[in-house]
Amino acid sequence: MMPSLAVVQLLRLSSPGLPIGGFSYSQGMESALELGLVHDAGSARDWLLQVLHGPLSRFDAALLARAWRARAAGDDAALLAINRRVLASRDSREQRQENEQMGYSLRRLFVELPEGRARPWPESLQTVPLALLVAWALAAYSLQLDADAAVEGFLWSWLENQVMVLLKAMPMGQTDGQRLLSALLPDIVGAARTALELPDDELSNFAPGLAWVAMKHETQYSRLFRS
Numbered sequence: 001m002m003p004s005l006a007v008v009q010l011l012r013l014s015s016p017g018l019p020i021g022g023f024s025y026s027q028g029m030e031s032a033l034e035l036g037l038v039h040d041a042g043s044a045r046d047w048l049l050q051v052l053h054g055p056l057s058r059f060d061a062a063l064l065a066r067a068w069r070a071r072a073a074g075d076d077a078a079l080l081a082i083n084r085r086v087l088a089s090r091d092s093r094e095q096r097q098e099n100e101q102m103g104y105s106l107r108r109l110f111v112e113l114p115e116g117r118a119r120p121w122p123e124s125l126q127t128v129p130l131a132l133l134v135a136w137a138l139a140a141y142s143l144q145l146d147a148d149a150a151v152e153g154f155l156w157s158w159l160e161n162q163v164m165v166l167l168k169a170m171p172m173g174q175t176d177g178q179r180l181l182s183a184l185l186p187d188i189v190g191a192a193r194t195a196l197e198l199p200d201d202e203l204s205n206f207a208p209g210l211a212w213v214a215m216k217h218e219t220q221y222s223r224l225f226r227s
Contacts, residue, residue: 005226009143013136014153016160020105020132023112026165026225028160029036031213033169034220041176043131044166044184048159052184052191056158059089059131061151062196067137068147076122079134087115091211094218103130106139115142139190153194159184169224 029047032038038047059097062083070078090096107130110116119142125134133154140150163180166172172180217227 006143006145006149008198009154010145010149013139013143013145014160016157016164018106019109020102022102022157022161023164024225025161025227026169026227027095028210028214029161029162029165030169030223030225031217031220034223035213035216037209037213038170039059039165040170041172041180042149044170044172045150048162048180048184048185051072051207052187053153055196055205055207057191057194058157058198059126059203060086061155061191062198062203064133064137064154065147065151065196067134068141071122071138071141072147077102079122080124080130083125083128083131086133087129089205092214092218092227095118095214098135098227099131100129102132102213103135106130106132106135110139110142113142115144116133119144120149137167148192148196151195152188153187155188155192155195157189165225170178 032047036184038044051120059204063086067079067082070082071223075107087096089101090099107126110121116139121138121142125138137150140147140153141170145153159181163172163177166180167174167177214227217223
């Protein structure tokens with residue numbers, strides 16, 4: 001069982017109230033709604049499942065786990081390599097800007113926190129553009145969370161934010177949003193296990209549909225979100 005303090009720290013890191021701007025991004029969901037690819041609870045569930053079991057678990061969360069392990073091993077070169085790989089993998093301008101802005105904000109936050117000062121982030125990552133998932137791994141390590149908790153919290157944070165986008169933009173009722181969360185929680189656990197156990201040669205962020213809607217968002221006429 002996770003120690004009580006670790007549970008609270010995980011809730012804190014995963015909170016939508018964390019001041020890094022996550023609420024302002026839809027990660028392509030707004031364009032999926034505009035294009036009619038997502039139009040009700042069933043299509044929203046299908047979309048989220050494909051992203052969760054595709055690029056999110058098999059690339060982003062898997063690299064987050066590797067970043068946590070590199071930090072625990074004091075391997076700054078591996079952390080830098082993972083960071084470069086993540087930033088290079090973003091398919092659209094907005095996706096890269098989202099990663100860099102949220103990574104920057106999370107780094108700035110932890111500079112001001114006692115946990116960040118007690119376990120400072122590597123000097124080599126203090127000034128470079130920082131991908132969110134690498135910053136998340138470093139933050140989780142500073143909060144003394146293990147790799148499993150870091151990955152599960154990251155996936156939960158993503159899912160909660162996506163449902164909040166649906167509440168605002170589809171629109172979806174609060175109860176329907178909670179039903180959707182209930183339906184997808186077991187998949188969060190499975191996706192986390194995939195991310196933690198995935199071999200290096202099976203890493204893949206291949207998701208042409210997601211890349212397409214992310215690019216469409218850059219020229220969408222009317223929008224509520226920044227990606």
